[in-house]
Amino acid sequence: MAEPVARRVRNLVHADPEEVSLQAALDALSDPVRRSILRECAGEPDFSRACGTFDLPVSKATASHHFAVLRAAGLLEQVDKGSRRLNRLRRPEFDARFPGLLTLVLTEGAQPRPPQA
Amino acid sequence: MAEPVARRVRNLVHADPEEVSLQAALDALSDPVRRSILRECAGEPDFSRACGTFDLPVSKATASHHFAVLRAAGLLEQVDKGSRRLNRLRRPEFDARFPGLLTLVLTEGAQPRPPQA
Numbered sequence: 001m002a003e004p005v006a007r008r009v010r011n012l013v014h015a016d017p018e019e020v021s022l023q024a025a026l027d028a029l030s031d032p033v034r035r036s037i038l039r040e041c042a043g044e045p046d047f048s049r050a051c052g053t054f055d056l057p058v059s060k061a062t063a064s065h066h067f068a069v070l071r072a073a074g075l076l077e078q079v080d081k082g083s084r085r086l087n088r089l090r091r092p093e094f095d096a097r098f099p100g101l102l103t104l105v106l107t108e109g110a111q112p113r114p115p116q117a
Numbered sequence: 118m119a120e121p122v123a124r125r126v127r128n129l130v131h132a133d134p135e136e137v138s139l140q141a142a143l144d145a146l147s148d149p150v151r152r153s154i155l156r157e158c159a160g161e162p163d164f165s166r167a168c169g170t171f172d173l174p175v176s177k178a179t180a181s182h183h184f185a186v187l188r189a190a191g192l193l194e195q196v197d198k199g200s201r202r203l204n205r206l207r208r209p210e211f212d213a214r215f216p217g218l219l220t221l222v223l224t225e226g227a228q229p230r231p232p233q234a
Contacts, residue, residue: 022225026147032140100217108139 017074017093025098028073033058034066035105038075041089042106050084075102134191134210142215145190150175151183152222155192158206159223167201192219 028034033056041049056063067087070076074097077088094102145151150173158166173180184204187193191214194205211219 022152022221023147023149026143030140030143030147035139098221101221104139104215104218 012071012078012080014077015072015074017090017097020074020097022098024073025075025094025101028069028075029101029105031066031069033063034070035108037066037070037087038089038102039106039108041076041087042091046088047079047086049087051078051087052084129188129195129197131194132189132191134207134214137191137214139215141190142192142211142218145186145192146218146222148183148186150180151187152225154183154187154204155206155219156223156225158193158204159208163205164196164203166204168195168204169201 029038037054037056040054051063051067054063056066058066067076067078067085071078075090075094077090079086079088091102146155154171154173157171168180168184171180173183175183184193184195184202188195192207192211194207196203196205208219
């Protein structure tokens with residue numbers, strides 16, 4: 001029987017999305033590698049993707065930095081399970097704080113332009 | 118009788134908002150001085166504010182750069198009238214291209230957090 005993910009959570013610091021500034025959100029989203037991480041997470045079940053499984057065009061240290069920025073901006077929730085750090089896109093929370101912003105990121109490149117409101 | 122603004126337009130290059138990338142939009146909006154310019158424009162009639170009338174905490178050269186970035190990102194339309202460069206926030210066009218994004222900028226700081234969708 002699989003052990004519940006929450007049982008293995010270490011003390012990872014997570015931002016309260018309501019406390020995240022627009023500046024922090026824009027800074028986090030301004031990097032194309034970080035946006036690609038979010039799009040990959042959006043396509044998979046919560047806490048199913050470990051940080052090490054993303055094929056990113058950056059060094060391991062830089063990748064770690066990107067994940068930390070996304071966590072600090074309230075965009076990712078992470079839990080450690082054994083040696084793996086699993087990710088969840090905090091879509092409902094982030095959508096509530098910054099309506100529409102994450103949708104722009106997730107639909108980027110999917111079509112010539114996002115559907116009009 | 119006031120001369121129509123359009124009669125005095127010089128060859129200022131304006132981006133087609135549909136051609137603006139999310140990267141360019143996020144880069145343009147990631148600067149707090151540029152966001153403050155947009156908020157000021159939003160509160161006034163189109164083409165009523167000259168670039169020189171904004172009280173910005175930066176040098177004149179840096180301010181000119183900020184206006185150029187906003188124009189290139191499809192956020193400002195500018196016309197030259199005599200010695201003044203007048204601005205219009207391209208809200209409908211930008212909203213159509215990036216729904217919700219400009220609203221986040223214009224409501225920044227206006228309340229603890231934007232209204233939920």
